[in-house]
Amino acid sequence: METLTAIAKRASVREFSKQPIAQEKILSIVDAGRRAPTARGIQPWEFVVVQDKTKLAQLGRLCENAKFIKDAGCCIAVFCKDTKYYLEDGCAATENMLLAACDLGIASCWVAGDKKPYCQKIKSMLGAAEPLRLVSMIALGYARGGYPAHKKRSVTEVLHWEVF
Ligand SMILES: Cc1cc2nc3c(=O)[nH]c(=O)nc-3n(C[C@H](O)[C@H](O)[C@H](O)COP(=O)(O)O)c2cc1C
Numbered sequence: 001m002e003t004l005t006a007i008a009k010r011a012s013v014r015e016f017s018k019q020p021i022a023q024e025k026i027l028s029i030v031d032a033g034r035r036a037p038t039a040r041g042i043q044p045w046e047f048v049v050v051q052d053k054t055k056l057a058q059l060g061r062l063c064e065n066a067k068f069i070k071d072a073g074c075c076i077a078v079f080c081k082d083t084k085y086y087l088e089d090g091c092a093a094t095e096n097m098l099l100a101a102c103d104l105g106i107a108s109c110w111v112a113g114d115k116k117p118y119c120q121k122i123k124s125m126l127g128a129a130e131p132l133r134l135v136s137m138i139a140l141g142y143a144r145g146g147y148p149a150h151k152k153r154s155v156t157e158v159l160h161w162e163v164f
Pocket residue numbers: 010011012013014065066109110111112113150
């Protein structure tokens with residue numbers, strides 16, 4: 001898939017079929033994540049892939065805003081060392097992985113990490129030691145019922161040439 005097509009097609013999907021995701025596809029998605037740009041080239045990240053159904057259900061219970069994780073084929077938790085730009089770096093990796101998943105025909109949803117009260121519990125559950133920050137979680141799976149329609153602001157509304 002062309003990059004711009006993947007960018008246009010990607011949408012948050014929160015309903016997944018039971019079809020499992022092949023290991024090599026998960027590997028390709030994480031590989032896309034670790035290729036993202038980072039401030040000073042530090043690459044502060046660690047990616048924890050959760051496929052175990054019991055753990056997915058536990059994550060779904062912890063994230064009140066993302067109960068659908070329990071039905072995902074897998075969930076990638078994006079941790080970063082507590083560097084100056086950890087949030088930007090972790091978000092760049094997250095977006096790369098959303099786009100890679102889309103390219104591979106796998107639906108996804110970005111789930112909030114940093115700033116959420118459940119961060120500490122998820123860190124303990126996944127054995128992530130201090131001072132790692134949980135930047136995001138990515139729920140992945142095959143879409144059950146397709147991709148929801150986008151409601152995006154138009155380019156003419158958001159684009160300002162030279163000055164706001
Ligand atoms: C930082 C961030 C945190 C998000 N957290 C959640 C979340 O916890 N639960 C959820 O269902 N969606 C979450 N989303 C997905 C957004 O709701 C979604 O991207 C937005 O509604 C736009 O829809 P789209 O992804 O289909 O373009 C998050 C997105 C971002 C960027």
